Amino acid sequence: MSSESNPIAALLWTFGLMSLFAVGGANSAIPEMHRAAVDVHHWLTDKQFADVFAISQLSPGPNVLIVTLIGYSVAGVAGALAATIAMCGPTALLAYYVSRFLDRSRDARWPALIQAALVPLSIGLMAASGLIVAQTSDQSWIAVLITIGAAALAFATRINPLWMLLAGGLLGFAGVV
């Protein structure tokens, strides 16, 4: 059974392996997904990949769902399931064991130290990816204003952030952005 003749096996293998190297989250694995889906396996064309990415951003849920869509376009619902489980399962298991290990050795000082040391790195990384996404999404000054407005409102008030997303979507729909 070669992986090329069985698309489900190919999906499981490709995304299972990829997930183990995806440090920094699903969004930092996007370039690698593009390479695998478009260049290596020819599952999607360039344009299809861009559209799949847009749909994954438009639908709610974790960003990792882009693999669900890639899986769906390769092998229907079974493909969607296989790709999602392959991308999430192994690392979730790893995270479970690591965190249980850290919880158990709570008396030891170094697990707490490691976690404390990672916090500023994690926040810095997120600020950086915010900036990178902003540079592609905020192409006009109105777009920048929407971003700043949403950030200020979400930080300072308890208004449900869905309203801000909705407002952004309406402005985009109207062609203002």
Added chain:
Amino acid sequence: MPPESPPVAAPAPDASDPSQPHQPGLFELFLAFAKMSLAGFGGVLVWARRSIVEQHRWMTAEEFNETFALCHFLPGPNIVNLSVVFGARFRGIAGGLAAFAGLVGPPMVIATALAALYARYGDVDVLRRTLAGVACAAVGLLFAVVFKMMMPLLKRRDVTGLVILAAVFVAIGLIRWPLQIVLLVAIPLSLAITILTRRMVKP
């Protein structure tokens, strides 16, 4: 699962935190993660923090920071890792599975339905314009979370932490050095600084 791990007792040993209000049940975990996931356009972190820290108060801001940081640096999708780790902390493996199923299940159905629609009606120009607007607001929400997560550091005047944070931001966001190299340098450095400063505070 072997009987060796009493899951409910897992978070207990830390006696310094008597204010743990309420242990979420399996269905509650499923529901909470399904809700934050379905609200999470352009990323679930915003909603995860809102739900876990602000609404349910299942974790303090600091606990959330530390748990998320761990999941951030383990490979794989952060929020998926977070759901499993968080669920398992309260209800063992079953809790992890419940949170995971809530996070991934419902949006997976929606995404698959959207993909099927897209396969039939391929023209997504209006969709894309709308999406561009949503994306602008979503980035703003991300920045708001970043500021909120910085608050514990600001409150205890953690200057070294803030400097490390700024350095990572500049290296990855502005100079665009590759992630792996930055982390390879930054993780040991941050660890060393953290150990040194703790040692100076309480010898």
